[in-house]
Amino acid sequence: MNVRRHGPIAGALAALWLALGAAAGPPVPAATVQADAPHDDFTALLGLLAARRHGRVSFTEVHEMAMLERPLRSAGELLYEAPDHLEKRTLEPRRESLILEHGVLTAQRGRRTHVLSLRDYPQVVPFVESIRATLAGDRAALEHYFHVQFSGDLGHWTLELVPVDATVAHTVRDIRISGAREVIHSVEIRQSDGDRSLLTIGAEVPP
Amino acid sequence: MSSAGRAGTVVWALAVLLAAAIVARATYVADLSAFLPRAPTAAQRLLVEQLRAGPAVHLIMLAIEGGEPETRAQLSLQLAARLRADPAFAAVNNGDAAQLQRDREFLLAHRYLLADDVTPQRFTVDGLHAAIGDSLDALAAPEGLLLKPLFPRDPTGELLAILDSLGPGAAPHTDGGVWSSPSGARALLLVQTRAAGSDTDAQQAACEAIRRAFAAAVTALPAAQRAAPRLLMSGPPVFAVESRAIVKQEVLRLSAVSAVLITVLLLAVYRSLPALVLTLVPVLSGALAGVAAVALGFGAVHGITLGFGVTLIGEAVDYSIYLFIQSGGDFRRTVWPTIRLGVLTSICGFAALLPSAFPGLAQLGLYSIAGLVAAALVTRFVLPHWAQGVRSVRDLSAAGEKLVRALAGLQRRRAAAALALLALAAAAVLYLQRGALFSRELAALNPIPLAAQRLDDELRADAGAPDVRYIAIASGTDREAALAAAQRLSGRLSPLVDAGVIGSFQSPTRYLPPRAVQLARQASLPTEGELRARLAAALAGLPVKPGVLEPFVADVAAARRGATLTEADLAGTSLAAATDALLVHTSAGWSALLPVAVSDGDLAPGALARLRAAVAAQDGAPLLDLKAEADALYGGYLAAAGRLALLGLAAIVVLLAVALRSAARVARVVAPLVLAVLTVAALLVVTHHRLTILHVVGMLLIVAVGSNYALFFDRSSARPYEGSVPRTLASLGVANAATVIAFGVLAFSRVPVLADLGSTVAPGTLLALWFSGLLARPAAAGRA
Numbered sequence: 001m002n003v004r005r006h007g008p009i010a011g012a013l014a015a016l017w018l019a020l021g022a023a024a025g026p027p028v029p030a031a032t033v034q035a036d037a038p039h040d041d042f043t044a045l046l047g048l049l050a051a052r053r054h055g056r057v058s059f060t061e062v063h064e065m066a067m068l069e070r071p072l073r074s075a076g077e078l079l080y081e082a083p084d085h086l087e088k089r090t091l092e093p094r095r096e097s098l099i100l101e102h103g104v105l106t107a108q109r110g111r112r113t114h115v116l117s118l119r120d121y122p123q124v125v126p127f128v129e130s131i132r133a134t135l136a137g138d139r140a141a142l143e144h145y146f147h148v149q150f151s152g153d154l155g156h157w158t159l160e161l162v163p164v165d166a167t168v169a170h171t172v173r174d175i176r177i178s179g180a181r182e183v184i185h186s187v188e189i190r191q192s193d194g195d196r197s198l199l200t201i202g203a204e205v206p207p
Numbered sequence: 208m209s210s211a212g213r214a215g216t217v218v219w220a221l222a223v224l225l226a227a228a229i230v231a232r233a234t235y236v237a238d239l240s241a242f243l244p245r246a247p248t249a250a251q252r253l254l255v256e257q258l259r260a261g262p263a264v265h266l267i268m269l270a271i272e273g274g275e276p277e278t279r280a281q282l283s284l285q286l287a288a289r290l291r292a293d294p295a296f297a298a299v300n301n302g303d304a305a306q307l308q309r310d311r312e313f314l315l316a317h318r319y320l321l322a323d324d325v326t327p328q329r330f331t332v333d334g335l336h337a338a339i340g341d342s343l344d345a346l347a348a349p350e351g352l353l354l355k356p357l358f359p360r361d362p363t364g365e366l367l368a369i370l371d372s373l374g375p376g377a378a379p380h381t382d383g384g385v386w387s388s389p390s391g392a393r394a395l396l397l398v399q400t401r402a403a404g405s406d407t408d409a410q411q412a413a414c415e416a417i418r419r420a421f422a423a424a425v426t427a428l429p430a431a432q433r434a435a436p437r438l439l440m441s442g443p444p445v446f447a448v449e450s451r452a453i454v455k456q457e458v459l460r461l462s463a464v465s466a467v468l469i470t471v472l473l474l475a476v477y478r479s480l481p482a483l484v485l486t487l488v489p490v491l492s493g494a495l496a497g498v499a500a501v502a503l504g505f506g507a508v509h510g511i512t513l514g515f516g517v518t519l520i521g522e523a524v525d526y527s528i529y530l531f532i533q534s535g536g537d538f539r540r541t542v543w544p545t546i547r548l549g550v551l552t553s554i555c556g557f558a559a560l561l562p563s564a565f566p567g568l569a570q571l572g573l574y575s576i577a578g579l580v581a582a583a584l585v586t587r588f589v590l591p592h593w594a595q596g597v598r599s600v601r602d603l604s605a606a607g608e609k610l611v612r613a614l615a616g617l618q619r620r621r622a623a624a625a626l627a628l629l630a631l632a633a634a635a636v637l638y639l640q641r642g643a644l645f646s647r648e649l650a651a652l653n654p655i656p657l658a659a660q661r662l663d664d665e666l667r668a669d670a671g672a673p674d675v676r677y678i679a680i681a682s683g684t685d686r687e688a689a690l691a692a693a694q695r696l697s698g699r700l701s702p703l704v705d706a707g708v709i710g711s712f713q714s715p716t717r718y719l720p721p722r723a724v725q726l727a728r729q730a731s732l733p734t735e736g737e738l739r740a741r742l743a744a745a746l747a748g749l750p751v752k753p754g755v756l757e758p759f760v761a762d763v764a765a766a767r768r769g770a771t772l773t774e775a776d777l778a779g780t781s782l783a784a785a786t787d788a789l790l791v792h793t794s795a796g797w798s799a800l801l802p803v804a805v806s807d808g809d810l811a812p813g814a815l816a817r818l819r820a821a822v823a824a825q826d827g828a829p830l831l832d833l834k835a836e837a838d839a840l841y842g843g844y845l846a847a848a849g850r851l852a853l854l855g856l857a858a859i860v861v862l863l864a865v866a867l868r869s870a871a872r873v874a875r876v877v878a879p880l881v882l883a884v885l886t887v888a889a890l891l892v893v894t895h896h897r898l899t900i901l902h903v904v905g906m907l908l909i910v911a912v913g914s915n916y917a918l919f920f921d922r923s924s925a926r927p928y929e930g931s932v933p934r935t936l937a938s939l940g941v942a943n944a945a946t947v948i949a950f951g952v953l954a955f956s957r958v959p960v961l962a963d964l965g966s967t968v969a970p971g972t973l974l975a976l977w978f979s980g981l982l983a984r985p986a987a988a989g990r991a
Contacts, residue, residue: 067359072346072750074347094344107348109341119380119382120382171352195355197347
């Protein structure tokens with residue numbers, strides 16, 4: 001006989017994580033067709049991006065928040081392996097690592113490790129996907145989560161991403177990614193409450 | 208009809224009416240409790256009490272599969288809303304936003320009483336500086352978006368600490384705002400019914416209410432989406448309802464098949480419809496009396512008892528067969544004394560089951576005794592009067608003569624020597640297999656089909672709640688004492704989690720810490736003035752604007768003044784059910800259960816030793832190994848059943864010794880029965896059956912039924928003999944055929960306990976008849 005007890009209810013509580021931010025959003029609607037999407041340079045850019053299989057670059061990041069007197073600054077390295085391994089190693093001011101692999105986000109900070117399955121946190125997904133899908137040249141993913149606006153040309157381009165999902169749009173106004181050809185220069189995230197973060201990507205780190 | 212006949216008929220009719228009324232009003236149950244014995248040790252009692260009535264008994268797992276994810280999420284929300292409105296359900300959890308919101312608000316409101324981190328050190332200048340610095344780091348990470356709104360209230364991250372302490376991977380995934388399986392293919396809900404676990408009717412009503420609610424939710428969908436979604440259900444209430452349905456179906460199906468086959472047999476033998484109808488009267492009267500007796504004696508009739516009821520046909524039908532076939536002369540003088548002795552030996556056999564700790568067996572014992580007594584009394588006092596008009600039963604003397612000659616032929620061929628060899632061979636087989644003779648696992652009795660057990664495993668894995676095998680138990684005289692013991696035990700288990708010895712563990716103190724601990728945490732919170740001063744110092748070098756943390760100051764002040772947490776504060780959250788499940792009232796006081804999850808697979812032997820040592824160091828608290836305990840329980844009552852069976856056999860021997868007053872005659876009656884039991888046991892072992900408790904009971908039945916045959920052979924070899932030997936032999940053949948049909952049909956049951964019984968008794972009684980015939984004194988056959 002199978003003797004069992006108690007597990008499901010108590011164990012299920014860790015799902016509370018979900019409720020930490022805004023209430024869970026409704027299911028993400030299907031991508032809307034962008035009237036301005038088929039842009040020759042945009043298509044070419046995605047092709048260039050998709051051709052890059054891996055990269056390792058330095059970064060600096062600045063978070064501006066209304067409740068803070070001065071921005072939070074950090075610096076470190078970004079590692080990317082196509083199509084879905086993304087790693088952010090913060091070296092300053094404190095060591096921290098953030099690994100995204102197959103839709104699971106693992107954050108290691110001091111002694112603590114947090115593991116998030118992105119499927120459980122629909123409101124976090126657009127953030128992560130904005131960078132991952134851009135790096136991978138994954139047009140379908142980009143257009144699933146965002147209204148995508150391409151401006152400039154291959155030599156100097158900007159992607160403006162506006163969240164499709166209403167709950168996400170409630171917290172995030174837009175994400176602007178700029179670069180030259182297959183090299184990404186910066187990712188700026190502007191939140192609806194005026195807070196913003198700017199990730200500036202620096203030189204390639206020799207292996 | 209004589210006046211005695213009329214009186215008998217009137218008494219019979221009144222008894223039937225009375226029994227029918229009792230049977231109609233009786234409660235019928237089919238949960239697993241019939242397979243759970245009264246337990247000897249405290250830990251086992253706790254286990255059994257929990258399995259019988261614990262919160263886990265009320266848990267139903269639901270899964271919705273098929274269709275689009277959005278459709279499943281919508282159905283989950285709809286279904287949960289409908290079930291929450293139904294008073295039959297104590298809790299309905301599907302991970303939806305509203306429920307999580309309630310849980311979150313509870314944890315947030317009481318975080319300073321709940322978090323392990325709340326110590327005086329945490330609220331010093333250094334402690335605050337470090338904790339707020341950690342939170343700022345988290346704010347810059349992607350999940351910072353989730354944490355940002357909380358920062359002004361909870362800059363030291365207590366809520367996060369509480370959530371972290373629940374352990375990773377312990378929760379179902381979420382998809383579209385509701386719980387789902389890891390693959391996302393199923394939406395999950397956990398439902399607790401309010402009714403007692405043993406109230407199968409109420410559990411069945413709850414299961415039906417769930418199906419109706421699901422059907423209604425599906426109907427509300429657009430037409431195109433209605434076809435795909437399916438509802439899956441599992442859990443103890445579902446199993447109880449399902450096993451009752453299976454047992455019921457099986458009882459009806461098997462009874463019908465047996466009835467048809469026995470009817471055909473008797474028609475072929477009797478060539479008389481009235482005789483056939485009359486033959487069934489003692490059988491049906493006996494069944495009615497048996498169920499009524501169990502209802503009176505046990506309060507509720509277990510479904511499986513009705514299943515065993517088929518077996519009664521096997522013996523009760525024999526009595527009327529003897530009446531119709533043998534009674535050329537005076538039934539009361541020639542046949543009845545033997546039947547009477549047969550009934551008495553059977554009663555001895557079944558009485559051995561009455562003290563069994565296994566309620567199913569005790570019910571079987573009472574059922575059979577009452578049934579046989581009733582059937583015998585009807586055969587003796589009612590049937591002969593009714594049968595006076597029925598004289599057209601075919602004379603089986605001619606067929607009997609052939610049997611007599613065949614038997615005599617066999618006996619001349621040194622049958623006894625052959626049987627002695629057979630006994631030796633059977634004993635040798637049993638001896639060689641002695642180590643692997645018995646099935647030691649309780650699972651051998653599980654009536655739930657394998658597919659349903661597999662679905663249960665799947666849904667549990669989906670919900671992130673695999674089978675719990677180990678439970679540490681902290682007990683106390685009252686709730687508070689049990690909680691305090693659980694808190695100490697948690698302190699011993701935590702290092703094992705950190706060291707990776709065990710995966711994680713749960714404790715009721717997570718949501719309901721002992722009062723002393725809550726008071727200590729409260730006392731570690733500084734006064735408002737002190738906190739402001741320390742906070743000002745702690746924020747030096749951190750970029751937090753002044754005034755941002757005012758909500759934090761207010762929350763700490765409120766927590767410092769606030770009342771401690773009681774169970775009432777948990778009401779309305781899903782945490783209430785979790786705490787309830789882990790805190791149980793026992794006959795000896797209160798016990799807190801701390802289920803231990805193993806990282807992957809099972810514990811290594813070394814790890815188990817460390818776990819045991821850690822648990823035992825705590826006031827000698829027991830570590831319950833559910834599987835080992837359940838199997839030990841089963842092993843214990845298997846042994847007890849074996850002892851009872853031997854006791855029954857001994858009682859039968861004593862009875863025969865008193866009745867027959869001859870050691871030789873007793874030996875002649877008992878030897879073929881023992882030989883039949885040995886041979887059947889050897890046959891079962893050779894055909895790769897592990898013997899279960901039901902096989903043991905089956906062997907007792909072989910002796911009980913077979914003793915009738917042996918007694919008739921004994922009688923026909925005794926002098927002076929007044930009956931007809933050929934007719935006696937013919938009636939035994941017919942009676943045995945009826946028995947073999949009844950039990951043989953049982954052997955094909957899908958319910959393991961019924962199949963075990965059938966596959967033992969059918970061949971066993973057949974062998975008992977043959978062996979009795981072969982070992983009877985040749986003089987009996989020869990004098991025909």
